Amino acid sequence: MGSRQGTCITGIGETPPARRSDKSVRRLVVDAALAAIADAGLRPGDIDGIVSDSVIMSGSVPRDWLSAQLGITRTFDASLSYGGAGSVGAPQLARAGLEAGLCTNVLVYFGVDWGTRPSGPYGFHDMYPAKRVYEKPIGFDAQPEYFALLAERYSHEYGLAEEELGAFAVNQREYAVRAGVGQKTKPLSMQEYLDTPMISDPLRFEDCCLISDGAVAYVLTLEERAVDAPHKPIHVRGVGFGSEATSGDDVFTQRADYLGFPGTAAARAAVEGDAGMSLAEADFAEIYDCFTISCLLQLEDLGICERGTAGKFALAGETRIDGRMPVNTHGGLLAHSYLLGAEHVIEAVRQLRGDAGPNQVADAGVGLVTGLSVPDYALLLLSNN
Numbered sequence: 001m002g003s004r005q006g007t008c009i010t011g012i013g014e015t016p017p018a019r020r021s022d023k024s025v026r027r028l029v030v031d032a033a034l035a036a037i038a039d040a041g042l043r044p045g046d047i048d049g050i051v052s053d054s055v056i057m058s059g060s061v062p063r064d065w066l067s068a069q070l071g072i073t074r075t076f077d078a079s080l081s082y083g084g085a086g087s088v089g090a091p092q093l094a095r096a097g098l099e100a101g102l103c104t105n106v107l108v109y110f111g112v113d114w115g116t117r118p119s120g121p122y123g124f125h126d127m128y129p130a131k132r133v134y135e136k137p138i139g140f141d142a143q144p145e146y147f148a149l150l151a152e153r154y155s156h157e158y159g160l161a162e163e164e165l166g167a168f169a170v171n172q173r174e175y176a177v178r179a180g181v182g183q184k185t186k187p188l189s190m191q192e193y194l195d196t197p198m199i200s201d202p203l204r205f206e207d208c209c210l211i212s213d214g215a216v217a218y219v220l221t222l223e224e225r226a227v228d229a230p231h232k233p234i235h236v237r238g239v240g241f242g243s244e245a246t247s248g249d250d251v252f253t254q255r256a257d258y259l260g261f262p263g264t265a266a267a268r269a270a271v272e273g274d275a276g277m278s279l280a281e282a283d284f285a286e287i288y289d290c291f292t293i294s295c296l297l298q299l300e301d302l303g304i305c306e307r308g309t310a311g312k313f314a315l316a317g318e319t320r321i322d323g324r325m326p327v328n329t330h331g332g333l334l335a336h337s338y339l340l341g342a343e344h345v346i347e348a349v350r351q352l353r354g355d356a357g358p359n360q361v362a363d364a365g366v367g368l369v370t371g372l373s374v375p376d377y378a379l380l381l382l383s384n385n
Contacts, residue, residue, distance in 0.1 A: 007095040008226040008233035009382070011040025011219035012346045017183045017337035018115065021213035025113035028215035029061045030069055033109050036217035037070075041230040042105060047219070049076035049103030051093050053086025053110060056124075056340075061111060076103035080241065081376040084288050084341030085263075086110070087216075088371025089241040089378030094220045104221060110342040111215030120211050121338075130249035143290065144208055146252040148200035151293040153258040155202065157308070162202070164311025166193040168292040168327075169206040169334055171320055176331025178358040183210050184335040207292040209333035216342045218349065234352045237366065238275030238381040242266025251375045261294075263377030264301040271379045280304050282381065283364045284326040284351055286344035288372035289333045298370055299327075302379075321361060329359045344369050345380065352384040 013035025015021070015028045023031070037044055050063050050072060057063070058079065067074055076097035080086045087110045094106040114120045122142055125131050135141060154160055170190055176182035188206065196205040226233035242263030246255060251262065272278060279302050289295040299310040304325055313319065319327035330336045330347040337343055348367040350356045356364075365385065371378035 006223045007236040010226050010229040011036040012349050014216040015214045018213050020115045025111050029111040032215040032217040040219040044070040047072045047105050047107045049097050049106035051078045051090045051108045053082045054079040055082030083373040084371035085373035085376035085378040087342035088380045091236045092239045106220045109217040113213045115211050115213040128249045144200040147291040148203045165292040167314035172328050172332045173335045175359050176335035182331040182336035209290045210338040212337040234349050235383050237383045238271035240267035240270025241378045243376045246375045262375035267377045267379040275381045282366045282368040284361045285368040286348050288341040288370045326361050341371050
């Protein structure tokens with residue numbers, strides 16, 4: 001293990017996956033936070049640190065508002081990036097506060113109401129002026145189009161059979177069906193995948209993630225305080241965050257390299273140095289899968305697969321529960337819910353506790369979680385000992 005260890009996740013909470021909820025996003029976050037605090041064997045007054053993402057939560061569920069609802073007196077308050085990178089990278093900030101003695105228990109939270117909000121996730125990119133002025137007027141205005149560019153470039157460089165992308169969608173649907181709690185509960189065969197409509201060539205309907213309402217939260221503390229927690233503490237073995245000198249205005253259209261995500265190399269180096277192990281040594285991975293191609297590319301970026309082989313890896317069954325690297329064991333963003341990957345942290349904790357039910361990975365001891373918020377990237381390596 002690396003030298004900077006000693007932090008654990010002791011509690012997790014989430015709201016049921018839903019396309020549209022009858023609750024506001026603020027109520028959903030409160031519900032998830034209370035569930036995580038109770039799961040850690042604590043009361044709201046025991047929380048004195050709070051962390052969220054810097055962009056989405058700061059506008060819809062601010063940290064001061066949540067603290068007021070729960071009766072949290074903060075001695076540590078922080079935020080990081082946005083969306084998935086913020087939720088997955090949050091233990092980096094929490095650990096800094098805990099190890100510095102600035103707080104004793106840190107609550108991390110995230111939620112969205114993009115299922116009920118009229119613009120959904122598509123309105124998010126309106127914050128970038130260049131997209132509003134140059135791209136949206138000609139119809140280039142949605143995530144499927146951005147990621148279809150990556151898939152087309154990958155196909156040009158390495159070749160990409162339709163079934164290779166389909167393997168991610170089919171395998172993850174199987175997990176969601178078995179778990180029985182995700183948004184998608186109907187099995188998906190490869191032929192059914194191939195028969196679904198093309199959204200942005202080569203991405204079909206089933207290559208695209210869900211749209212959801214929901215919230216998750218988790219609690220961290222130092223190892224020495226985690227011994228009295230009601231559940232097995234899950235250790236933060238390594239955490240890393242990375243970005244590069246580009247912005248949301250140009251990251252999808254102006255980068256020279258379409259086949260590597262910004263920030264991945266820096267985050268990977270930080271985590272592997274932190275944990276003293278390769279990411280490929282993990283027993284399972286919860287990969288940010290906003291599209292099947294994003295999952296494929298990350299498996300290669302992270303060194304789990306060689307360049308040009310991740311699709312074949314999935315098609316051969318290696319991302320299944322009994323494969324070499326089980327991926328997105330709850331169904332992921334494609335079939336469970338789309339809370340921008342925050343729910344991937346919750347699934348990793350369940351796996352390491354041995355609480356994943358029919359999708360439990362045998363002898364799971366180390367889990368990898370990725371958070372993609374282009375151009376930011378975060379990685380989290382967790383273990384149960």
